[in-house]
Every structure is written in structure tokens, then in C-alpha cells.
Amino acid sequence: MVQPVLDxxxxxxxxxxxxxxxxxxxxxxxGETYGxxxxxxxxxxxxxxxxxxxxxxxxxxxxxxxxxxTTKTLGPKAAVGLVPQDVAIYPDLTARENLRFxxxxxxxxxxxxxxxxxxxxxVIGLSERADDRADEFSGGMKRRLNIGxxxxxxxxxxxxxxxxxxxxxxxxxxxxxxxxxxxxxxxxVLYTTHYMEEAxxxxxxxxxxxxxxxxxxxxxxxxxxxxxxxxxxxIAVAGTSHKAVEALRTLPGVREAIASDGAIELIADRAAQxxxxxxxxxxxxxxxxxxxxxxxxxxxxxxxxxxxxxxxx
Amino acid sequence: xxxxxxxxxxxxxxxxxxxxxxxxxxxxxLALAFIFNAIFGGGISDVGENIxxxxxxxxxxRGPIATAFTEVLADIESGGFIELxxxxxxxxxxxxxxxxxxxxxxxxxPSLSSDIxxxxxxxxxVIGNVDAPTTTQxxxxxxxxxxxxxxxxxxxxxxxxxxxxxxxxxxxxxxxxAGQTPSALALGTVEAATRQLDPTTYFVAGLxxxxxxxxxxxxxxxxxxxxxxxxxxxxxxxxxxxxxxVAGKSITSVIIALxxxxxxxxxxxxxxxxxxxxxxxxAVLAFAAVLAIVAIMTLVGGxxxxxxxxxxxxSIVAVTLAMLGGTFVPISGEGFLSTLxxxxxxxxxxxxxxxxxxxxxxxxxxxFVVLMVIAAVAGTTGLLLVRRSVRV
Numbered sequence: 001m002v003q004p005v006l007d008x009x010x011x012x013x014x015x016x017x018x019x020x021x022x023x024x025x026x027x028x029x030x031g032e033t034y035g036x037x038x039x040x041x042x043x044x045x046x047x048x049x050x051x052x053x054x055x056x057x058x059x060x061x062x063x064x065x066x067x068x069x070t071t072k073t074l075g076p077k078a079a080v081g082l083v084p085q086d087v088a089i090y091p092d093l094t095a096r097e098n099l100r101f102x103x104x105x106x107x108x109x110x111x112x113x114x115x116x117x118x119x120x121x122x123v124i125g126l127s128e129r130a131d132d133r134a135d136e137f138s139g140g141m142k143r144r145l146n147i148g149x150x151x152x153x154x155x156x157x158x159x160x161x162x163x164x165x166x167x168x169x170x171x172x173x174x175x176x177x178x179x180x181x182x183x184x185x186x187x188x189v190l191y192t193t194h195y196m197e198e199a200x201x202x203x204x205x206x207x208x209x210x211x212x213x214x215x216x217x218x219x220x221x222x223x224x225x226x227x228x229x230x231x232x233x234x235i236a237v238a239g240t241s242h243k244a245v246e247a248l249r250t251l252p253g254v255r256e257a258i259a260s261d262g263a264i265e266l267i268a269d270r271a272a273q274x275x276x277x278x279x280x281x282x283x284x285x286x287x288x289x290x291x292x293x294x295x296x297x298x299x300x301x302x303x304x305x306x307x308x309x310x311x312x313x
Numbered sequence: 314x315x316x317x318x319x320x321x322x323x324x325x326x327x328x329x330x331x332x333x334x335x336x337x338x339x340x341x342x343l344a345l346a347f348i349f350n351a352i353f354g355g356g357i358s359d360v361g362e363n364i365x366x367x368x369x370x371x372x373x374x375r376g377p378i379a380t381a382f383t384e385v386l387a388d389i390e391s392g393g394f395i396e397l398x399x400x401x402x403x404x405x406x407x408x409x410x411x412x413x414x415x416x417x418x419x420x421x422x423p424s425l426s427s428d429i430x431x432x433x434x435x436x437x438x439v440i441g442n443v444d445a446p447t448t449t450q451x452x453x454x455x456x457x458x459x460x461x462x463x464x465x466x467x468x469x470x471x472x473x474x475x476x477x478x479x480x481x482x483x484x485x486x487x488x489x490x491a492g493q494t495p496s497a498l499a500l501g502t503v504e505a506a507t508r509q510l511d512p513t514t515y516f517v518a519g520l521x522x523x524x525x526x527x528x529x530x531x532x533x534x535x536x537x538x539x540x541x542x543x544x545x546x547x548x549x550x551x552x553x554x555x556x557x558x559v560a561g562k563s564i565t566s567v568i569i570a571l572x573x574x575x576x577x578x579x580x581x582x583x584x585x586x587x588x589x590x591x592x593x594x595x596a597v598l599a600f601a602a603v604l605a606i607v608a609i610m611t612l613v614g615g616x617x618x619x620x621x622x623x624x625x626x627x628s629i630v631a632v633t634l635a636m637l638g639g640t641f642v643p644i645s646g647e648g649f650l651s652t653l654x655x656x657x658x659x660x661x662x663x664x665x666x667x668x669x670x671x672x673x674x675x676x677x678x679x680x681f682v683v684l685m686v687i688a689a690v691a692g693t694t695g696l697l698l699v700r701r702s703v704r705v
Contacts, residue, residue, distance in 0.1 A: 052550050054705045074552040082550040088543035090323070092330050097323075104319045105551040149547070 003066055005030050005079075005157045005188035006051060011060035013046050013212075020046040022212040024060070028157065033179070033189040035203030037196065037299060043212035044192040045085060048159050051190065052082045065156055078106060081155030085162045087146045091135035095126050095145050098134060099152055106153035116152060123178065124148040140171025147178065158182060159190045164198065176201060196300045208303055215306040221270065223302045230255060231271035232295045235278065236263045237287040244285035248278055271296065316553035320561025324535060325568065334528065334569055339576050342517070342524045347585070366448045369398045369418035371406040376426025382419070382437070382459055389455070403438075410440045416448025417441045419456065429463060447512070450643075510667050514587040518666055519640035521577045522602060522659050525570045526631035529607040532566040533614025534623045536702055541620065546705040555703040559696060563607055570603040590666060594674040598665045601684035605658040608692030609634075615698025634659055658687055 004027040013021040021043045028034040036044045049055040051062050053069050053076065062069040064076035089098050096117055103113045121127045124144040129137065134145060143163065150158060160179065164172040179202055183189055193199055199206050200220055207217040216226050224230075237244070241259045248257035248266060253274045256267040264282065268274045271294045282289055328334045370386060372379050390397045398415055400406035406418035420438040422428075428435035437456050441449030510518065536558065539545040548558050578595060581587035589595045613630045617623035635641060637650070638659025644650050654660040665680025 049546075049705060054546055054549050071549070072554075074554070077550060078552040080550065082547065084543055084546055086543045088547045090327065090544060092327050093323070097326070101319065101323045102547070102551065105316055105548070105553055107552065 002029055004028055004063075005032075005065055006034075006190060007061075007063040008047070008051060009061045011047060011050055011062070012058045013043075013050060013055065014058055020212050021050070021057075024209070024212070024214050026207050026214060026217060028188050028190055030156075030188055031183070031186045032204045033183045033191060033202050035199040035206040036190070036192040036209050037194065037199040037203075037206050037303070038192075038209035039194050042194075042209045044194075044209055045161055046212075047209070048082075048161055048190060048192060052080050052159050053077045054082075078153070079156040081150035081153065081158045083147050083150035083158070083160040083163055085165060087139075087142045089134050089142060089145050089149065092133060094131050094133055095121065095137075095148075096130045098145060099148060102149045103152050108153055116154070120148045120152050123151065125174070138171075140167055140174070143167055143171060143175060144178075147175065151182070155187075157188045157190065161192050162194070163191075164193070164195065196298060196303070200299055206299065208299070208306055210303075210307045216302070220299060223299060224297045226302065226306075230297075231268050233266040233268055233271050233275060233278065234263050234293040234295075235266070235282055235289055236291040236293075237282060238262070238290055239287040241282070241285070241287050244282045244287055247281045247285060251277060251281065254278070314557070314560070316551075316557040317560035317564060320548070320558060321564040321568065324562065324565040328531070328565065328569060334531075334573075337524060337527050339573055339580070342520045342573075342577055343580055343584070365393060366395045366417075366451060367398065367415040368395045368448065368452055369400050369406050369409045369415040371400045371403050371418060371420045373402065373423045374421045374425040376424075378426035378429050378463060379421040380426075381463075382421060385455075385459060386419075403440075407440055410442045413442055413445075415442070416445030417452035419452065447643075510663065510670055511588060513581070513585050514589060514666070514670075515643065515663065517577065517581040517585065517587045518589070518663055519635070519638070519659065521574055521581075522606070522638075522662050523631060523635040523640045525574065525603060525606050526610060526627065526634070528570045528573060529566045529603070529610040530614065530624065530627035530631070531569075532562040532607060533611055533617070533699060533702070534620040534627075535565070536562050536699070537614070537617065537620040537623055540702065540705070545703070549703070549705060555700065556696075558703055559611075559699055563611065566607045566610075567603055570607065571600065574599045574603065588670070590669045591674050594669045594677050595666065597674075598662060598669070598677050598681055598684070601681045601688065602658050602662040604688035605661075605684045605691065608688045608690075608695055609658065611695030611699055612691045613695075615695050615701070618702075639663060655683075658684055661687075 006026075006028040008027065009025045011021050011024040012019075024043070024047050026034065036047060038044055046055065050057045051064075051069065053071050053073065056071050065079050067073065067076045067079075069076040069080075090101070093101065099117045099120060100113060103117060108116065118127070118130075121130050124147060126141060126144060126148070129141065134142060137145065147160070147163060150160070163179075164175055167175065176198065179189060179191065183202070189202075191198070191202055203220075205217065205219055206223060207214045208223065209215065216223055218226070241264050245257050245259045245264055248254055248264065251257075251274055253269050254266050255269065256265075258265050266274070266278060268278075275292070275294070279289055279292070368386070370383060372383055386395065386397055389395050398409065400409055400418065403420045406420055409415050410418045418440040420440060422436065422438070425435045425437065437460060439449065439453050439456055441452070536545065539548065545558070549555060578587075578589050578599075582589060609630065610627050613626050614623040617626055634657040637644075637654050638657035638661075639654055640659050640663075644654050644660070661680045661683045665677040665684070668676040668680060
């Protein structure tokens with residue numbers, strides 16, 4: 001069995017009368033991107049603050065690459081790269097100085113540090129502005145530097161706390177592409193967001209969190225199944241379709257097939273798996289396809305179903 | 314410790330870019346020292362090693378007590394510390410003080426001696442020039458010492474009379490003999506003067522210490538600023554101990570304070586003629602003072618939750634300790650204020666410099682030890698308090 005990069009079990013945390021985290025448990029495997037999806041105040045930041053050793057849990061356990069993480073343990077901290085929600089850089093230092101400073105704090109060797117700083121500047125697209133002070137940067141550039149600091153020491157686990165909040169669409173897309181690239185390179189990522197689209201785009205698995213509790217967890221598809229929804233495929237056709245409908249009902253992965261108003265509607269477990277074969281069946285039956293629509297239930301619907309409220313409430 | 318130095322180096326780079334550290338650490342103390350020197354130098358005719366106070370005297374009594382007092386003044390004058398001007402009457406003396414001929418005038422009233430001898434009470438008046446507060450203060454101190462000595466002599470004379478060892482006709486002679494006592498005291502005063510700093514050095518040293526408080530205060534405010542800016546969380550997420558963050562901030566403050574002190578000592582020596590004494594002694598004492606001040610500011614900052622709160626608290630403490638420690642107005646004598654001043658690093662630093670100026674480096678040892686004790690006690694308590702601030 002593969003050892004999880006991050007293993008969180010039964011976390012509890014209260015601030016005075018506010019019970020911020022209630023029995024949160026999840027794990028992240030190597031190379032996996034895990035999303036914590038929930039509205040503001042759901043307990044996401046508190047959870048990752050404990051996971052990154054900034055806060056002490058009242059109860060429960062966090063292990064990073066097998067070592068228990070607390071505010072005092074230094075070993076697990078070296079394995080984590082934290083990208084806080086608010087930009088945490090020194091505005092009166094240059095981008096290079098910011099990176100070098102944090103690199104030294106993580107114990108990077110001087111010789112390695114120089115080349116690694118250049119690599120990261122390249123990754124975050126700030127090579128041209130490396131020696132400019134950070135307070136001269138745009139908001140998006142500061143965000144990228146914020147991420148670069150988290151990446152610098154080549155952590156095993158990258159924790160990003162709502163990294164796209166307040167970012168313009170162009171910078172947001174650049175950040176998401178960076179995360180996708182890092183994930184593709186095998187980095188384990190814990191990504192918190194209240195943007196459903198980001199969780200769907202980036203995360204292998206998602207934990208839906210609200211009022212300090214993980215309400216449900218799994219792949220996007222598993223979560224959708226939890227609420228009993230499947231993909232709906234509408235194939236508009238010209239010509240007879242009854243023969244096609246009969247054939248489609250026998251297709252594995254198709255739960256239902258009906259003909260209606262010049263179209264065939266399918267209820268499928270996963271549209272992508274049956275779509276190509278369905279179109280072949282329809283054309284083989286003598287009908288011609290004029291258009292195809294696929295409607296997938298999304299995590300917004302799942303969140304609504306689980307909590308009775310919208311993600312951005 | 315590597316992390317602490319890494320943080321200190323980063324902080325130093327930031328502080329050097331933030332030019333306020335030069336203003337608060339060097340330019341402001343120097344500028345204020347110039348101003349203070351000009352203000353307090355009003356009644357002082359020669360600033361430097363040989364200080365001479367211009368003082369007038371009106372002797373309308375010419376009795377034994379008045380004569381004893383003028384002899385005391387003559388002794389002091391012969392030591393070069395004061396320059397006496399005699400006025401025929403109180404009106405002339407008052408005019409002399411008002412127009413600045415002298416910084417202060419003693420008025421010995423017509424019946425001073427007889428009133429003292431008869432025990433009916435008498436006043437020795439000091440008329441001061443408003444522009445020469447230091448001269449007036451010193452003149453008053455001399456008068457107080459003399460009055461105290463006369464009172465002791467009078468008591469002795471009365472006691473002798475009651476005991477029958479002298480007759481009433483000998484009373485005046487006993488009182489006069491007792492009145493001579495201040496001559497010996499005056500010698501003591503001259504000795505004490507050699508163990509004091511000249512006014513320029515005194516004020517530059519005092520103001521330097523005062524401003525070191527503001528530099529030292531940056532250690533805690535910087536940490537609270539980092540918390541506000543979110544970078545403290547990033548430091549705490551790194552594999553370093555929270556203690557190294559506090560240590561790094563303190564190292565920064567100590568280094569900047571020492572550099573500022575060094576520049577102030579050199580600049581005031583060459584620009585203003587300040588005489589700090591032995592470079593080694595000053596260096597050691599300044600190091601202890603900086604540690605004590607950083608420790609006190611850490612302690613004070615430990616009570617704050619925001620950088621603004623810390624700044625306000627630290628300013629109040631810096632000004633209070635400066636006043637108690639004699640930075641603005643020298644505290645002399647053995648009164649409550651003088652005792653209270655001993656809780657301040659300001660007073661001990663000035664005392665240490667004074668002791669070394671009048672003796673050897675070893676004479677500064679008590680002040681050094683006290684400053685180190687202040688540093689240890691305040692520093693330990695402060696670190697415990699500041700640990701609360703090292704959190705997200």
C-alpha cells in the first residue's frame with residue numbers, strides 16, 4: 001500500500017465558542033491533487049493551517065509523509081510548500097531576494113539555491129522582473145511570486161489556499177495551468193477553493209466541506225453519484241429513431257434511452273464512455289445526427305444537495 | 314541559529330532600504346543634541362572640560378553665616394567651576410540675572426546670620442535667569458547643601474548651650490565654626506564634578522540612549538508587522554523554530570542600535586567635541602545598554618497585540634525612562650527621583666560613562682553589571698511574553 005503524502009484523521013479545532021473543524025479526515029496520495037471545496041468560513045483555511053503546522057489541533061492527527069505534523073515538528077514542515085491565501089511576500093525585496101530568503105530558511109544549499117531560484121522564476125514567469133522590487137508588481141505577479149515561494153524548495157506536498165481569490169481571469173488561468181503542470185509532474189497538491197470550476201478542473205478527488213465538516217468526498221463522478229445523478233445526453237436526429245433507441249438501451253453504461261421530439265435522450269453513467277458508440281448506433285439505424293448536447297451534474301449541484309445552500313452563499 | 318541570522322540579514326536589508334532607521338537612529342539624536350546643548354548652555358560660558366557658571370552674590374548681611382557662605386563660593390570659584398560677580402544690593406543683582414550677566418544670583422538678606430543664630434529662621438534666596446536653568450539648578454543645589462550644613466551646625470551649637478559646655482557669648486563662634494563645614498563639602502562637590510560628563514557628552518549620550526529605545530522597539534513591531542502582512546505565517550510554516558524568529562528580530566535591533574551608537578559617538582566627538590572617554594569602556598557599556606534596551610522593548614512589546622499598540626506602549630516607556638533616567642534634565646541628589654532613576658538603563662549608562670570619565674574603565678563595571686542584569690531579567694520575561702505573538 002502506498003504511503004499517503006498527507007494523512008488527516010479526526011481533526012478538531014475550536015476558537016472560543018466557534019467549532020471551526022469537526023472531525024475532518026482525508027488523505028492525499030503521491031501525485032494526487034485533492035480539493036477542499038466549500039464556502040468562505042467552511043473550515044478550509046483552519047484545516048490547512050493545521051496540516052501545514054501553523055496551528056495546533058485540539059484533537060486528531062496529521063501525518064506528512066508518515067511523520068506527525070505539529071507546530072513544533074520541523075521535519076514534516078520541510079516536506080510542505082505552503083501558498084497562503086493572502087499574498088505573503090516582502091514588498092520591499094526583489095522577487096529574487098524573496099525567493100532566496102525563503103530558500104535559505106528551508107536549508108537549501110547556496111549552490112543549488114541560485115539555480116533553483118532561476119528555475120522557479122522561469123516557472124512563474126518572472127525571470128524578466130527578477131530584480132525588481134515586489135511592490136512594483138501587479139496583483140497577478142505578486143500571486144505568482146507567492147506560489148513560487150511555496151514551490152522553491154521542491155516540496156513533496158504543495159498546499160494552496162484559494163490562490164486565485166481576487167485575481168484577474170488571465171492570471172487565474174496562468175495559476176491554474178501552473179498547478180496542472182505541477183500535478184502532471186507528480187507533485188501532491190492540496191487545493192482549497194470555493195470555485196466549483198477550479199475543483200472540477202484540477203482535482204482528482206474533492207472533499208466537500210461545510211461548517212467544519214467534510215460532507216462528502218471522492219472523485220467528481222463519485223460525488224455526483226452520491227446524489228443520484230448521471231449524465232444526460234440529447235442527440236437530435238433526422239429520420240426514424242425507434243430502432244436506434246432499442247439498440248441504445250442494451251448499450252452498457254446507458255441507464256435509459258427514450259425518443260422525444262426529434263431527438264434521443266440518454267441517461268448514462270458517464271457520457272464520455274458511451275457517446276461515440278451511441279452515435280454509431282444511431283447512424284447505423286438510418287438516422288442522421290444534427291446535434292449533440294451533454295449535460296453533466298456538477299459539484300455545485302452536489303454541494304447544494306448536501307448542504308441545502310449554494311457554494312457562494 | 315542559522316535561521317535567526319538569515320532573518321536578521323533580511324531584516325537589515327529591509328531596514329537599510331527603509332531610511333527611517335537612519336533618521337531615528339542618527340540624524341535625530343545629533344540634531345536634538347545640538348539643540349539641547351544650545352538651550353542648556355545658556356548660563357554656561359565655556360562648554361567642555363572647564364565649565365564655568367556665571368553666578369552673582371549680594372551680601373547685605375556681612376555676618377558670620379553670610380561670610381562663611383561667600384567663602385564657600387570663593388573656594389568653588391578658585392576651582393574654576395564658577396565665576397562670581399558681586400552686586401551691592403538685591404535690585405542690582407536682580408538686574409544682573411535678568412539681563413543675563415549671570416545665570417543666577419544669591420541674595421543674603423540683612424539679618425541672615427542673626428536670624429539663623431537666634432533660630433528664628435532665615436531665607437537664602439536664589440534669583441535665576443530663565444534662560445539658564447542649569448546654572449540656576451546648580452546654584453540652588455549649592456545653597457541647599459550650605460543650608461543643610463548650617464542647620465546641622467546650629468543644632469550642634471544649641472545642644473552645646475543646653476549641655477552648659479559653652480556660654481551664650483560663645484554661641485556665635487560655635488555657629489561660625491559650624492558654618493565653616495560647607496568648605497569641606499565644597500571640596501567634595503569639586504571631586505564629584507570630575508566624575509561627571511561635560512554637558513555636551515551628557516546630552517548626546519542621554520539622547521543616544523533615548524533614541525536607541527525606538528530602534529530596539531522595531532524588533533517586536535517588525536514581528537507584529539509580519540503577522541499583519543501574513544509573512545509570519547510563512548516563517549512559521551518553514552522548518553525553523555519560532556524562537557529563531559524572535560532571535561533574528563532581536564539580532565537585527567542589536568546590530569542597528571550598536572551601529573547607530575558607534576556613529577553617534579564618532580560624530581559627536583568630532584562635530585561637537587563630546588568626550589566619551591575610553592573607547593573600549595564606551596563600547597562595552599554601550600553593548601550592555603543596547604542589550605538592556607532591546608530586552609525592555611521586547612518586554613513592553615510583549616503586551617501588545619498589534620504593531621501600533623506596541624509602538625505606542627514603547628514610546629511611552631521610552632519617554633518615561635528617559636525622563637526618570639535624567640536624559641532631559643539631570644537628576645542629582647539622593648531623593649526619591651534619584652533612587653527611582655536607578656531602575657532605568659538610561660541612568661546607569663550615563664552613570665557608567667561618568668564613572669569612567671572620572672576614573673578608569675573598571676569604574677564602569679557596576680553600571681555594566683546592572684545593565685546586563687536588566688537585559689537578562691527583562692529579556693527573559695519579554696521572550697516569554699513575545700512567544701504569544703509568534704503565531705498566525
